[in-house]
Amino acid sequence: MNCWWVNHYACPSxxxxxxxHHALAKRLGELGIDVTLLASSFHYTKLEExxxxxxxxxxxxxxxxxxxxxxxxxxxxxxxxxxxxxxSFATRLxxxxxxxxxxxxxxxxxSSPHLYAADAARRLAGRLHVPFCCEIRDIWPESLVDMxxxxxxxxxxxxxxxxxxxxxxxxxxxxxxxxxxxNHILARGGREGSVIWVPNGVDPKLVPPASIPPEVGPxxxxxxxxxxxxxxxxxxxxxxxxxxxxxxxDEFRFVLIGxxxxxxxxxxxxxxxxxxxxxxxxxxxxxxxYSILQKANACILPLKPGSVFRxxxxxxxxxxxxxxxxxxxxxxxxxxxxxxxxxxxxxxPPGDPSALASAIRAMAALPADERIEMGExxxxxxMEHFNLDELSVRVAGxxxxxxxx
Numbered sequence: 001m002n003c004w005w006v007n008h009y010a011c012p013s014x015x016x017x018x019x020x021h022h023a024l025a026k027r028l029g030e031l032g033i034d035v036t037l038l039a040s041s042f043h044y045t046k047l048e049e050x051x052x053x054x055x056x057x058x059x060x061x062x063x064x065x066x067x068x069x070x071x072x073x074x075x076x077x078x079x080x081x082x083x084x085x086x087x088s089f090a091t092r093l094x095x096x097x098x099x100x101x102x103x104x105x106x107x108x109x110x111s112s113p114h115l116y117a118a119d120a121a122r123r124l125a126g127r128l129h130v131p132f133c134c135e136i137r138d139i140w141p142e143s144l145v146d147m148x149x150x151x152x153x154x155x156x157x158x159x160x161x162x163x164x165x166x167x168x169x170x171x172x173x174x175x176x177x178x179x180x181x182x183n184h185i186l187a188r189g190g191r192e193g194s195v196i197w198v199p200n201g202v203d204p205k206l207v208p209p210a211s212i213p214p215e216v217g218p219x220x221x222x223x224x225x226x227x228x229x230x231x232x233x234x235x236x237x238x239x240x241x242x243x244x245x246x247x248x249x250d251e252f253r254f255v256l257i258g259x260x261x262x263x264x265x266x267x268x269x270x271x272x273x274x275x276x277x278x279x280x281x282x283x284x285x286x287x288x289x290y291s292i293l294q295k296a297n298a299c300i301l302p303l304k305p306g307s308v309f310r311x312x313x314x315x316x317x318x319x320x321x322x323x324x325x326x327x328x329x330x331x332x333x334x335x336x337x338x339x340x341x342x343x344x345x346x347x348x349p350p351g352d353p354s355a356l357a358s359a360i361r362a363m364a365a366l367p368a369d370e371r372i373e374m375g376e377x378x379x380x381x382x383m384e385h386f387n388l389d390e391l392s393v394r395v396a397g398x399x400x401x402x403x404x405x
Contacts, residue, residue, distance in 0.1 A: 001403055002103040003028065003035045006121040007111035007135075008072075008089045010039035012062035013206070016259075016283030017045050018316060020388070021111070023203040025065045027392030033399060034066075036102045040089050041069040045226075045259045045283050049074065057096050068100050083156070090120035104128070106403050109175070111135040115163040122170050131402045134167050135175040135198075139184060139308055146306040147230045165189040172402045175395065177314040179336045184311060196398050199314040201386035202323045206287055210325050210379060211294045213371065218253040218277075219364040221329075222296035224289055225317040227260030232304040234262075235331065237269055238353030240277040243360065249276040252360065254300075257281040257292065293324045298345070298363050298371065303332040305350040312336035319386050322378030327371050329359050338386070344378025 005025065011017035025035035041050040041058070050069055051058055058069045073088040075081035107130055110121025118134050125132035141160035144150045150157050168174065168189040175198045176185065182195045214220065227233055236254060243252050254277050256266070263280070270278045284292065293299065299321035303309065313334050321328045322338070328345035330337060331352070339345045346363065348355040363371065 001033045001106045001399065003033050003107050003109060003399060004038055004102075004105040004121075004124075005035050005109045005111065006038045006093060006117055006124075007113065008040050008086065008117045009044045009113050010037045010067070010111075011043070011286075012065065012067070013203070013287050014063065014285050015043065015046075016285055017043070018113075019203075019286040020200055020316065022063070022065050023388045024392050024395060026063075027389060028396055028399075029064070031392065031396040033396055034103060036066045036068055036105075038068045038070065038093060040072045040085070042072050042074055042085065047074070056092075057100060059101055066102065068102055070096050086114045086116045090116040093117065093120045093124060105130050107131045107133060107399055109133045109135055109399075110167070111137060112140060112167070113137050115140050115160050115167065118167050119163045122167055126170075131172045131405075132170050133173040133175065133399070133402060134171045135177075136181060136185065137177050139178070139181060139311055140164060142184075143230070143308050146308040147304055172405075173398045175398070178311040179314075181311040196394065198391050198394055199386055200316045200319055201388045201391050202319050202382055203286075203388050204383065206290065207323045207383075208290050208294070210376070213297045213326065213368070213375075214295060215368070218251055219297050219360075220253045220255060220295065221360060222255045222257065222293055222299050222321075222326075223301075223317070224257040224284075224293060224299075224320065225315065227256070227258055227263040227266060229262060230304050230306075231260070231262070232302045232331070232351060233266055234269070235302050235351055235353050235356060236300060237266065237273075237275055237278060239356040239360065240275050241273060242353060242357040244275065244277050246357075252277050252364070254278045255281060255296070257289070258283045289320060290324050293320060293326060296324075296326050298327045298329060298360075300356075301328055301330045301332065301339070302356070303350055305333060309334040319382050322375075322382045322386075325372070325375035325379040327363060327374035328378065329356070329363060331356055338381060339378065342377045342381035344374050344381060 010021045013019045056071045070092040073085045075085040108125040110118035112118040141157045174195045328339045330347045331350045
């Protein structure tokens, strides 16, 4: 079976960014499903072009996975420029895909880091007369309203709402990362029985053996991921200021790894407010992140307050934290929290710097053995329930059912 999986932001494992589809593609290949990832040539975190100046497309193997890179518009941090980049990827997918030197698909999956790409994948499946499935990573346009404060009558929001219903109605199977999203999807056109929960997870081949947290030096909190509006890292800076005023510059350390549209402003805050506990580091490839996270005493997962998280959460960073056996402090309002379910850390209200500072103090005051036990519970939970080897079997079964129907 041949599958085209469309994800604007798909990345190989040796690059920073989301590598879920790279790992899934490798596992699906082992299960007899040949996957081609169709993705943008413009790297969304490094803001760099992968193609040579005279290239519009390129097909290449990266660590055993076939990528079809499609040239799209470059952009910086401006939201309008990023929106144009999204639209240009959808346009390029429609025009370039029939001419690519890749096996013709038996099924097409459109992933939704944004809806334009998923809808372009839907149209492409219709033209090629093959089944269409979608993957819901975030609930659009609800996330745009909830996280970015957009009006429900904003033309972009109205258009996205139309795309959302169109995509759900057309999908033979809907893979969702969010465990509580089925009712929302069905209410907007999804077919009964079509929704399958396939969360993010870890590639066990990349996860190193368990290790003991550092016993000397400041108590180190790490964050590894996007620096955007939804990630609410200003709360982390506020908590660092509280702890710095209480204990001075030597007892705690915050290491923020990654990139995104808010990073420049966060750096400026740290400099202007003399926040001595905070360090910024560039994003790193997935294969390298685990050895870095092992240097943490605990990890933090802040998210902006918002009703959209009632559908659940499934951020890659959370599973990476748990996989290395570090306790996690989550600051998110959600009824489905794997950290809480595994007793692998603590959960506090989002957007509350005082609560975050208190949780960090309490975590640091725990006996080391208790923190290690938290980490062990989280690692066991991830390896059993959020293991991409197992999740790929779930996806393969669903795709075969669609194609063979």
